[in-house]
Amino acid sequence: MHKGKGMKFVGDSRISAERKPNIPKDYSEYPGRTEAFWPNFLLKEWLVGAVFLVGFMSLTLAHPSPLEGVADPTDAAYIPLPDWYFLFLYELLKYDFASGPYILFGILVLPGLAFGGLLLAPFLDNGPGRRPHQRPIAVGMMLLGVASVIWLTYESASHVDWEARAEQNKPIPESEIEIDQEDPGYAIYENNCMTCHGEDLSGGPAGPSLTGIDRSADEIATIAQEGIATMPADQFTGSDEELDQLVEFIVSVNEQANE
Known part of the structure; x- marks a missing residue:
């Protein structure tokens, strides 16, 4: 009996016998969708994110933020400030319509409407096009949100002398005095x-x-x-x-x- 004689091979007609390269589909037939999400679009997003991250790290190394000392609960004159990415909310609470008797409006209603609107923007403007002029609602809401955050952050930071504040509240160096406990x-x-x-x-x-x-x-x-x-x-x-x-x-x- 020869080797392989009498053996039968069963194939599945749903699986192609020819190996095809992993080439994304041609999306030219679909208006507004001219490239594949993977890997074309996602690769561009990663590249933009990497450039932004490298730039942000370079700025941090070139001009590090001044650090203050450990909080002193006995210093009643100290005015705490939030981190820079919350300064826009801090500035918002300085306005009359978002402070005092309207404090709940400033800390809950306004931020809730703003972030809720950004979450709903893709659903409010769900057209097939991805160009900015084809999605006016989503792009308009995003530009309004970014401009508001930048302006409020600038207004809050411009009224603070960060270098003087850091110098006034600089960390206390550890004592270099050696205490002779045998004395x-x-x-x-x-x-x-x-x-x-x-x-x-x-x-x-x-x-x-x-x-x-x-x-x-x-x-x-x-x-x-x-x-x-x-x-x-x-x-x-x-x-x-x-x-x-x-x-x-x-x-x-x-x-x-x-x-």
């Missing part, structure tokens, strides 16, 4: 002062920083016993020897800070 005065500071002035003498919500102060040893001792400003008297509870150790510790830290 006998540190244990006394820990029991009497750390709660208000912080672990590294940098200050806290209840007390100012003890580094970089222009005080003599006698003045520091007097303040520890009698208090000053909002600091009450008799804050220090200890012997005279412990007071001397505490003063020496604070003085040594300030000498290190002034070097």
Whole structure:
């Protein structure tokens, strides 16, 4: 019996035996649809997106946004601002018709109508053509939305001195002062002062920083016993020897800070 004798092959007439290259259909017969979505149209969208992304990253590297420091809940004079991509909404709330008694109109109704209109634009103008003049409703609503966002963002940003704001609220650098926790005065500071002035003498919500102060040893001792400003008297509870150790510790830290 020869090899293959008696074997039968069954084929499916729905599958072409000829391999055809993956060539998109010719859309010239369909007005307004002159190219295939994949890969022609989608490739163009990716290229435009890539060019925009590279340009945006280059602008960010060439002119980085100034950063502010960590938010301080004790600073009542600080005026927070939203991120740049929300500045147009921030500016919108400055107008009389979108603030005060009409605040709900400004934060819910107007943005809801605007974004809802953009979502409905493709359904309101669903003609076969894709050229701008063939879709006036969708293009008009999109241009109105983009122009409004750009104008409101510009108006909000133009009234803020970003460099001065960043300088005023710049991040506080980490302390380079090395605290000697083996110093006998540190244990006394820990029991009497750390709660208000912080672990590294940098200050806290209840007390100012003890580094970089222009005080003599006698003045520091007097303040520890009698208090000053909002600091009450008799804050220090200890012997005279412990007071001397505490003063020496604070003085040594300030000498290190002034070097």
